Amino acid sequence: xxxxxxxxxxxxxxxxxxxxxxxxxxxxxxxxxxxxxxxxxxxxxxxxxxxxxxxxxxxxxxxxxxxxxxxxxxxxxxxxxxxxxxxxxxxxxxxxxxxxxxxxxxxxxxxxxxxxxxxxxxxxxxxxxxxxxxxxxxxxxxxxxxxxxxxxxxxxxxxxxxxxxxxxxxxxxxxxxxxxxxxxxxxxxxxxxxxxxxxxxxxxxxxxxxxxxxxxxxxxxxxxxxxxxxxxxxxxxxxxxxxxxxxxxxxxxxxxxxxxxxxxxxxxxxxxxxxxxxxxxxxxxxxxxxxxxxxxx
Amino acid sequence: xxxxxxxxxxxxxxxxxxxxxxxxxxxxxxxxxxxxxxxxxxxxxxxxxxxxxxxxxxxxxxxxxxxxxxxxxxxxxxxxxxxxxxxxxxxxxxxxxxxxxxxxxxxxxxxxxxxxxxxxxxxxxxxxxxxxxxxxxxxxxxxxxxxxxxxxxxxxxxxxxxxxxxxxxxxxxxxxxxxxxxxxxxxxxxxxxxxxxxxxxxxxxxxxxxxxxxxxxxxxxx
Numbered sequence: 001x002x003x004x005x006x007x008x009x010x011x012x013x014x015x016x017x018x019x020x021x022x023x024x025x026x027x028x029x030x031x032x033x034x035x036x037x038x039x040x041x042x043x044x045x046x047x048x049x050x051x052x053x054x055x056x057x058x059x060x061x062x063x064x065x066x067x068x069x070x071x072x073x074x075x076x077x078x079x080x081x082x083x084x085x086x087x088x089x090x091x092x093x094x095x096x097x098x099x100x101x102x103x104x105x106x107x108x109x110x111x112x113x114x115x116x117x118x119x120x121x122x123x124x125x126x127x128x129x130x131x132x133x134x135x136x137x138x139x140x141x142x143x144x145x146x147x148x149x150x151x152x153x154x155x156x157x158x159x160x161x162x163x164x165x166x167x168x169x170x171x172x173x174x175x176x177x178x179x180x181x182x183x184x185x186x187x188x189x190x191x192x193x194x195x196x197x198x199x200x201x202x203x204x205x206x207x208x209x210x211x212x213x214x215x216x217x218x219x220x221x222x223x224x225x226x227x228x229x230x231x232x233x234x235x236x237x238x239x240x241x242x243x244x245x246x247x248x249x250x251x252x253x254x255x256x257x258x259x260x261x262x263x264x265x266x267x268x269x270x271x272x273x274x275x276x277x278x279x280x281x282x283x284x285x286x287x288x289x290x291x292x293x294x295x296x297x
Numbered sequence: 298x299x300x301x302x303x304x305x306x307x308x309x310x311x312x313x314x315x316x317x318x319x320x321x322x323x324x325x326x327x328x329x330x331x332x333x334x335x336x337x338x339x340x341x342x343x344x345x346x347x348x349x350x351x352x353x354x355x356x357x358x359x360x361x362x363x364x365x366x367x368x369x370x371x372x373x374x375x376x377x378x379x380x381x382x383x384x385x386x387x388x389x390x391x392x393x394x395x396x397x398x399x400x401x402x403x404x405x406x407x408x409x410x411x412x413x414x415x416x417x418x419x420x421x422x423x424x425x426x427x428x429x430x431x432x433x434x435x436x437x438x439x440x441x442x443x444x445x446x447x448x449x450x451x452x453x454x455x456x457x458x459x460x461x462x463x464x465x466x467x468x469x470x471x472x473x474x475x476x477x478x479x480x481x482x483x484x485x486x487x488x489x490x491x492x493x494x495x496x497x498x499x500x501x502x503x504x505x506x507x508x509x510x511x512x513x514x515x516x517x518x519x
Contacts, residue, residue, distance in 0.1 A: 006405040204386060207346075208447070209376035210403040212369075290368075 007214070011221030018194060018222060025190040026226050029183070033234035033273075036179045040269075041242055043172045045259045050165040053157070059135065061121040061142055062149045066092075070147050075121065077145075083129035083138060092117040132162060180276050187280040190226070191219050195288045202292050216285040223281040224274075231270055298324040298455065298486045299345060304354030306340050306510075314340040316510040317354070322488065324454070327481035329497050330490045332507035338490035341507070342457045345488070346378045347371045359454065372403075379448025383460035385440045387447075389433040393424055396432055397447045418446045422476070438469035445476060456480060458489045462496060474500050 015022070063071065075087050090098060095117040123142075125135070135153055142151040195202065205215050239260065246258050261269075299322040306315040315337045322328055330338045343349040344356055347366050355364050363374060387396050394408075394415060401411050408415075419425040422442045432440060441461060448456055458477060462470030474489065474496060481487040491497065497504055506514040 003405050006407075200386075201388060204388065204399055205403065206372075207375065207380055207386065208400040208403060208451070209372040209374075211372045214403050 007217045008221075011218040014218035015222045015225055018197075021193070021197070022190070022222060022226055025186060026230055028186060029226060029230035030234050030237075032179060032182055032186070033231055034237050036175065037234055037238040037269075038241070039175055040172060041238060041258070041260060043168050044261050044265075045257055047165055047168050047172075048259045049257060050161045050168070053161040057130075058125065059123045059139060059142065059151055059153045061123060061151045062118050063120065063147050064149045065147050066119055067147075071119075071121075074145055074147055078121075078123060078142070081138075083125055083134070084123055085126045086124040088122045088124075090120050090122065092119050095119060132158070180273070183273055183276050184280040187223055187227075187277050188284045191223055191281050191284045192288065194219055194222065195285065195292070199292055202289070206289075206292070212286070212289055215289065216282075219285055220278070220281050223277060227274060227277045231273065235266060298322055298326070298359060299488075300355075300357040301341075301344070302355040302357075304344065304351045304356060306337075306344065306349060307352050313352075313510045315344070315351075318507075318510070318512055319354075320505060320512060320515065322486060324486055325481060325484045327478050327487045327502045328489070329502055329504040330488060330507060331492060331494070331497060331504055332513075333492065336507040337510040338492070338507055339459050340510075342380070342459050342488060342490055345455070345457060346380055347374050376403075376451060377453050378455045378457060379445075379451065379453040381441070381444045381448050381456070381458040381461045383463035385444045385464075387432045387440060387443055390431060392429050392431055393419070393435070393443050393446075394428045396443055397450050400447050400450050415446075415450065418450050422446050437464050438466075438472065441465060441469075441473055442476075445473070449480065454485055456485055456487045458487070460491055461489060462491065462493060467496075470496060471500065478502070 063074075065071070071089060075089060078084055078087055093114055096114045099117070123138075125138075129135070129138075136155075139151045139153060139155075142148055202215055242258050242260055250257060299320075301318050301320050304315055304318045305313050307313045314335075318337075318341070330341055332338055340349060344351060345358060347363055350366070351364060355362060357363070358374065359377070361374075366374060388399075397415050397418070398408050398411070401414070402408075416425060416428070419428050422445060424439065424442055424446060427435065427439060432443060435443065441464070445461075456477065461473050461477070465473065470493070477487050477489060478500065504514075504516045505512060
């Protein structure tokens with residue numbers, strides 16, 4: 001029988017034997033993971049929402065002149081920029097049509113003379129150049145042209161939404177750190193309790209020549225099983241709750257706000273907390289074995 | 298088999314538990330280590346099964362220097378040493394069979410694979426009928442025999458017994474010593490730490506007297 005399968009069977013036996021005592025820590029872990037995933041999902045959805053709001057689609061440039069030659073020259077210069085995907089020039093009449101197509105108060109618009117509508121150029125940026133810092137630089141460069149009255153990308157709102165988005169990311173980061181510490185402490189406490197419970201058995205195994213691997217694997221295994229079950233169940237509860245909220249509450253209100261993280265995000269989350277769990281379990285097991293390996297103390 | 302050269306052990310820099318001890322114990326010898334409480338008997342045994350490391354000097358077990366043995370190597374040393382304690386160090390809630398099986402389990406063996414080996418040692422020690430009994434239901438003498446069975450099952454070349462008769466009545470104590478002497482006669486090295494002078498007088502063998510951590514006398518040299 002291979003060492004691995006022997007240790008695996010021994011670990012299963014140990015876990016079954018110890019199941020009752022591990023229920024409390026299992027419930028604690030499940031609750032913590034659930035709360036984290038709940039906060040994460042809300043944060044993720046809000047982040048996606050503000051990401052859409054704060055994403056800059058184009059830069060709008062209002063001009064001082066209607067001189068076609070100057071305008072064409074300006075467009076030609078701008079087109080040479082790497083970051084620009086497309087440029088559309090709106091004459092005052094186009095500007096009027098644009099507004100008319102995008103509002104419902106037609107009668108009100110019809111009372112205004114077309115001459116009052118400003119001509120402008122809409123510069124559509126390539127996806128790779130939609131970073132806020134870069135867009136600000138483009139805006140500054142465009143403003144340097146003589147014919148430009150004002151260049152704008154709705155920065156007032158975009159910057160506000162972006163700051164909300166970044167604050168949320170910082171919040172999720174802090175919650176993640178706090179949760180990591182909690183997971184590590186829970187793992188350490190649970191394994192410590194188990195190790196103390198089996199202290200005499202460990203001493204005897206140590207006396208008869210058991211290796212560290214032989215002694216600690218069942219404890220690590222129990223911790224890993226507990227982690228996997230807690231994480232899986234918390235994901236299931238989280239999914240059920242948010243599907244419920246989406247299907248029964250938000251969809252009837254025609255709101256599409258909740259966005260569940262994809263499988264890659266959940267996998268990364270699982271791997272990260274798994275590593276925290278295993279490192280904490282190893283640390284406390286080895287620390288305990290150092291103390292407990294003295295047979296006759 | 299066991300060699301100690303100028304070995305000293307002190308705890309936290311305080312009074313020495315062993316002070317410049319040198320001795321040699323050959324294969325198949327039966328040796329008493331005696332002295333008053335705190336003389337260093339248990340410390341000497343703990344050195345041999347690497348539960349303690351010497352502060353100074355050299356410890357050789359089967360010509361292997363274990364003075365600075367690493368934690369990783371300790372299990373492999375202990376597999377060749379059987380240890381018996383005054384308080385038995387058995388798991389009271391487990392059966393006799395399970396307690397003995399613990400020694401073999403560490404080799405990743407299933408109980409059914411070595412059942413006959415355990416039965417054989419239980420027969421030898423008169424415990425076969427008690428194999429499925431929970432240890433806490435046994436008498437002190439029976440418990441000590443289970444501890445001996447556990448120490449012997451792996452066929453170690455060294456047996457260390459720390460006050461093995463301390464919790465037993467004199468008659469049971471003598472039985473245990475006789476059993477250990479038989480084990481020594483089969484070629485195993487047996488060290489018994491005891492303060493029971495009457496027992497030593499009744500069942501004589503080489504005796505090392507310790508006083509304040511020093512070897513005061515060794516009957517081998519007399």
